[in-house]
Each structure stands twice: as C-alpha cells, then as structure tokens.
Amino acid sequence: MNAKHIESKFAAMGARLEVREIASRWQLGDRKWIDPVDYAVDIRRDGDGEFFELRMPTHLSETVETTVLQCEPKQRHLLLLIRKPGEAPQLDRFLCGHDEREWFVAAVPGGASSVRQAMDALQPGDVRVALARHHVSSRKRYERKNRAFRRQGEWFFVPEPALVVDEQLVLRNEPLRRGGGKPHLVEQLYRTGGETVHVCAKHPNGILDKDYRELVRVNPKAAHWAWRVMRRNPGVYARGTVHHSDHATITLPVWHRVVMNTETQSRTMANVAFLD
Incomplete structure (x- = not known):
C-alpha cells in the first residue's frame, strides 16, 4: 500500500x-x-x-x-x-x-x-424521485438545500406539505439517530407503521420482540440492560427545528418525510468506525 x-x-x-x-x-x-x-x-x-x-x-x-x-x-x-x-x-x-x-x-x-x-x-430513491419531480439542476442536486429536500448529515428531509397528522401522536424533541451515533434532535416528529423493536446500548439498532424474549430467556441479566421499545423502519415525518452538534440547525416549516442516505445498504458499512 x-x-x-x-x-x-x-x-x-x-x-x-x-x-x-x-x-x-x-x-x-x-x-x-x-x-x-x-x-x-x-x-x-x-x-x-x-x-x-x-x-x-x-x-x-x-x-x-x-x-x-x-x-x-x-x-x-x-x-x-x-x-x-x-x-x-x-x-x-x-x-x-x-x-x-x-x-x-x-x-x-x-x-x-x-x-x-x-x-x-x-441519495435514496425517495430523494432521486423528488429531484426529478422538481427538476433540480445537476449543479444544485448535491446542495444541502434545494427545492427537493433539506439535508442534515446523513438525513434527508423531503417536503410533504399536504400531510395531515394526528397532533396527539406528534412527539416533541425526539432524537433521530443511526445506530450509536450522536442524535439529531427534532422539534416535532411523527411516526407511522414500521416494526416494534427493543433497543439498548448493546443493541442500538434494535432486536425484534421474539429475539428479545429469547435473549432474556438465555441470559436473564439482559432484562436489566435499560431497554427502550421503539419502531424500526417506520414512516417518519419531521417539522420544526432539527439540531445536531456538528451541523447548522435547520427549520422545516411544513411536514417533511425523513429518509436516511443509502450508506447502510453498503457491505462496507462494517468497515466504517466513524458515526456522525
């Protein structure tokens, strides 16, 4: 080398x-x-x-x-x-x-x-579709802000101005994170669909309920690992401010669909030690 x-x-x-x-x-x-x-x-x-x-x-x-x-x-x-x-x-x-x-x-x-x-x-598929729909030029398609999306780090926010949500289900100051990385703090977050998973420091990406029960059966001490029940791969929508210590704060005046970049689709993700 x-x-x-x-x-x-x-x-x-x-x-x-x-x-x-x-x-x-x-x-x-x-x-x-x-x-x-x-x-x-x-x-x-x-x-x-x-x-x-x-x-x-x-x-x-x-x-x-x-x-x-x-x-x-x-x-x-x-x-x-x-x-x-x-x-x-x-x-x-x-x-x-x-x-x-x-x-x-x-x-x-x-x-x-x-x-x-x-x-x-x-750029994930949803972002490419939005770029085509809004006819974003090749010069602007990689900027952090254009007609198709806003971006903060690995997260893209695609406008969904017509979306109507149940305000009682809106979460406030909710963390948005990839694995064990530093969270992006979203002022208003709405989730729909997805699958229920159990999350803790040892399993930051979550495990299914059946896997959680089996883990606790084999290792009863695992029940005390400060688990949280979350939704994995749901439809996620954000509105308001999005904060992160490494990025400038962005403001989303209407609901935006939240999609992550395609890095996790790469086999080589296992060779990246860095997490934003």
Whole structure:
C-alpha cells in the first residue's frame, strides 16, 4: 500500500490521513485471524484537530491495495477505493470529505468511480424521485438545500406539505439517530407503521420482540440492560427545528418525510468506525 501517495491526496483537500498498522492475533484452534479481523476507516482527533485514520491489521497490510479514484480539492471530497484480493476480490468504496463543520467518511454502495457518482449513490430513491419531480439542476442536486429536500448529515428531509397528522401522536424533541451515533434532535416528529423493536446500548439498532424474549430467556441479566421499545423502519415525518452538534440547525416549516442516505445498504458499512 502506497501510504504516502494516499496521504498526499487527502492533503490536497486539506485533510490529514494516518495509516496505523495493528498487530493481528492468530487463533490456533480455528486457524484464523482475529482481533482485528478487518481494516477500519475512522475519523479521530488530536491536538491538531480532526484527521482520517486507516487502521490496518498486519495480516492484511501486504495484500490490501488502497487508491484514491478521484479527488475534488475545491469540493473537499475524495473517493477512496480499498481492494482486498482473493478468489472474489472485494472492492470497497468510501466517500471522504468535509460537510459544514466536520470531516466525514461514508461507505458507498455500488460501483462509483467518481465523487459525483458516489454522492448520487448515497441519495435514496425517495430523494432521486423528488429531484426529478422538481427538476433540480445537476449543479444544485448535491446542495444541502434545494427545492427537493433539506439535508442534515446523513438525513434527508423531503417536503410533504399536504400531510395531515394526528397532533396527539406528534412527539416533541425526539432524537433521530443511526445506530450509536450522536442524535439529531427534532422539534416535532411523527411516526407511522414500521416494526416494534427493543433497543439498548448493546443493541442500538434494535432486536425484534421474539429475539428479545429469547435473549432474556438465555441470559436473564439482559432484562436489566435499560431497554427502550421503539419502531424500526417506520414512516417518519419531521417539522420544526432539527439540531445536531456538528451541523447548522435547520427549520422545516411544513411536514417533511425523513429518509436516511443509502450508506447502510453498503457491505462496507462494517468497515466504517466513524458515526456522525
């Protein structure tokens, strides 16, 4: 892996990249590498501010190939490709860049070969439909605010001005989060449909009721893990202000449908340690 070449590409967009090798451990009984099994892309902070970190297990350091497919210095974005060889080579793509106040890294689904293609791939279907319906130009389709949507981090808000909801079911100052990331605090939130899940710190994405009951049966102590009952994958609508410590506050004067970017559809999401 040509670390210096990759570091120069990150430097071109005003960022630092540090490649850190981590000693791998070999499990004799199962004859496999463990702890860590795979590489990780993260954003860390030191005395000089934020930096990107690529953590590479030593057993992968000689075989994994890393390259930057495209760097857009003015836009402060680049598309990173990590190739793991094998009978079926694994090609992992990550969009790295700067959004408002902070650096970010996002796993990109599909086969993007440019920054623009990566940004397109991260826009969910509902957003693409709204962009087409409102005839948003290619220049404005990646902005955080246009006729089709508002965006804050990984969340898109698509206007639904005709939506009528039962005000008694509207939640106030409700957190909106992906996994264990920092929450986006929504002034008014309305949910409909979805499936009931049990959520705790050990299971931030939630588990179904049958899985919860089985877990508690096998491990009775799990019943004391500060669970919350929530809805997973419901229809979610937001109105009012949306706050997040890393982003400028946005205001939604009418109801907006809430949709997350497509990062979770990428297999390489498991290699992203960074959570907004």
